[in-house]
Amino acid sequence: MRGAIAAGHPLTAEVGAAVLTEGGNAVDACVAAGFASWVVESPLTGPGGGGFMLVHRARDRTTRLLDFFAAVPGLGRAPKEAAEMESIDVDFDRETAQVFHIGPASCAVPGNAAGLEAAHRSYGSLPWPELVAPAIELARTGFPLTRQQAYLHAILDVILRHTPEGRRVYRRRAAGERLRLPDLAGSLERIAAGGARELYEGELGRALVAHLRDSGGVVSSADLRAYRVIRRRPLAVRFRRREVLTNPPPSSGGVLIAYGLRLLDRLPHEPAGSAEALAQLAEVMREQSTVRQRRFAGDLYRGGLPGRLLSDQAVRRALARVQAVSSTTHVSVVDGEGNAASLSASAGSGSGVIVPGTGIHLNNMLGEYDLRGPARAGARLTSMMAPSLVVERGRPRLVVGSAGSVRLRGAILQAIVNVLDHGLGVEEAITAPRVHLEEQELHCEGGAEPAELDRLEAMGYRLVRWRRRNLYFGGVSAVELRRDGSLAAAGDPRRGGHGVVVG
Numbered sequence: 001m002r003g004a005i006a007a008g009h010p011l012t013a014e015v016g017a018a019v020l021t022e023g024g025n026a027v028d029a030c031v032a033a034g035f036a037s038w039v040v041e042s043p044l045t046g047p048g049g050g051g052f053m054l055v056h057r058a059r060d061r062t063t064r065l066l067d068f069f070a071a072v073p074g075l076g077r078a079p080k081e082a083a084e085m086e087s088i089d090v091d092f093d094r095e096t097a098q099v100f101h102i103g104p105a106s107c108a109v110p111g112n113a114a115g116l117e118a119a120h121r122s123y124g125s126l127p128w129p130e131l132v133a134p135a136i137e138l139a140r141t142g143f144p145l146t147r148q149q150a151y152l153h154a155i156l157d158v159i160l161r162h163t164p165e166g167r168r169v170y171r172r173r174a175a176g177e178r179l180r181l182p183d184l185a186g187s188l189e190r191i192a193a194g195g196a197r198e199l200y201e202g203e204l205g206r207a208l209v210a211h212l213r214d215s216g217g218v219v220s221s222a223d224l225r226a227y228r229v230i231r232r233r234p235l236a237v238r239f240r241r242r243e244v245l246t247n248p249p250p251s252s253g254g255v256l257i258a259y260g261l262r263l264l265d266r267l268p269h270e271p272a273g274s275a276e277a278l279a280q281l282a283e284v285m286r287e288q289s290t291v292r293q294r295r296f297a298g299d300l301y302r303g304g305l306p307g308r309l310l311s312d313q314a315v316r317r318a319l320a321r322v323q324a325v326s327s328t329t330h331v332s333v334v335d336g337e338g339n340a341a342s343l344s345a346s347a348g349s350g351s352g353v354i355v356p357g358t359g360i361h362l363n364n365m366l367g368e369y370d371l372r373g374p375a376r377a378g379a380r381l382t383s384m385m386a387p388s389l390v391v392e393r394g395r396p397r398l399v400v401g402s403a404g405s406v407r408l409r410g411a412i413l414q415a416i417v418n419v420l421d422h423g424l425g426v427e428e429a430i431t432a433p434r435v436h437l438e439e440q441e442l443h444c445e446g447g448a449e450p451a452e453l454d455r456l457e458a459m460g461y462r463l464v465r466w467r468r469r470n471l472y473f474g475g476v477s478a479v480e481l482r483r484d485g486s487l488a489a490a491g492d493p494r495r496g497g498h499g500v501v502v503g
């Protein structure tokens with residue numbers, strides 16, 4: 001089938017492209033690529049993580065969001081003694097670091113396997129084992145680390161090799177060296193044969209619970225059995241006369257992206273890369289941070305937040321202020337029939353906990369400061385992940401999402417603005433240098449025009465000037481359906497991403 005796919009790793013994209021070539025639809029390709037990412041992007045995602053998939057069906061023009069993000073554990077019998085989380089610094093360069101909290105106590109109930117299975121049952125067309133098979137082969141035979149993946153392994157080494165099991169699975173490797181994950185291949189074979197229930201009711205689940213029980217984690221067999229994928233209506237917002245569909249509450253990323261687009265839609269067009277355009281982005285990011293400081297976290301669960309935040313009155317108040325001042329992976333797919341799938345999945349930074357003999361690296365979502373939500377056992381944690389879709393005249397115009405922790409919302413926002421506002425092609429839109437506002441500092445990625453940054457600094461902004469592009473600024477993957485009907489796909493070079501057009 002004709003189509004296009006973009007992902008965070010060339011092998012992830014190529015697995016999805018092969019499925020399209022074999023006649024699979026967008027969801028088939030997305031599911032197969034998702035499994036492949038568990039292997040070739042194992043520091044970022046895997047069966048121990050959670051995620052979301054946004055699915056658009058061409059025949060009835062409907063779009064649904066599958067929520068299979070991590071859930072709060074605590075059902076059933078509590079462990080005798082819960083462990084404390086450990087704080088780890090991850091350095092993106094010599095000057096910029098982020099603190100992550102890891103260890104058994106940071107592990108939430110994973111959802112990735114259940115989510116891919118739910119997407120396949122509802123929308124897939126090819127047999128389930130066929131979609132898992134490429135990932136099994138990659139894990140069994142191995143693959144060479146790209147330069148970007150070797151860098152990622154290096155900065156996450158303190159987490160990946162935090163335990164004896166981690167040191168057995170991951171040794172330090174340079175770009176070009178081969179990584180094999182035979183234990184993960186065995187777990188994938190179980191999932192291919194028995195489905196996701198192997199992780200929630202079978203041997204894999206029992207091994208996971210036993211290991212966490214012995215090491216001070218709180219995920220129980222009852223937590224795994226109770227886990228369900230939730231289907232949601234996507235959040236919709238108008239931007240430049242198109243409809244943008246994204247991840248709704250209780251996740252936070254989609255709401256904040258929608259809020260940013262609403263503000264930018266009322267602001268004048270500025271030339272791409274100009275100090276004025278960068279200042280607009282900085283002030284919109286400041287507004288996004290401001291609304292998160294109120295009752296935002298609780299409102300994500302109480303309902304009604306999008307209506308209040310995106311109302312004309314709220315936008316006018318925010319514009320008055322703006323004008324006064326002047327670890328994740330993603331797969332995007334469109335097939336030849338106009339179906340689209342946008343998958344964001346993550347294990348956070350990883351907990352450092354690898355279930356012995358399974359290759360399953362568990363998430364650290366309970367330790368992610370930005371994701372803390374309700375303490376009620378079984379509740380879905382909030383997330384910044386926001387698989388998104390731009391619809392024009394009922395057809396997918398842009399399928400986009402990103403990795404990047406708290407910076408992914410800005411990466412997605414800037415990619416959408418670059419395509420719809422500045423008329424850039426999807427590859428240029430992703431490659432263009434980005435900005436990120438962190439408290440009072442505006443981080444400006446390498447590649448920006450120095451003269452425009454000087455002007456921005458003269459406006460009063462405190463700049464942090466990066467010398468080159470860096471995965472700190474996110475990892476966008478996007479597919480574009482151009483007005484002439486042709487397709488384009490691009491993965492983010494910051495993370496070694498890749499795009500493939502089929503047919």
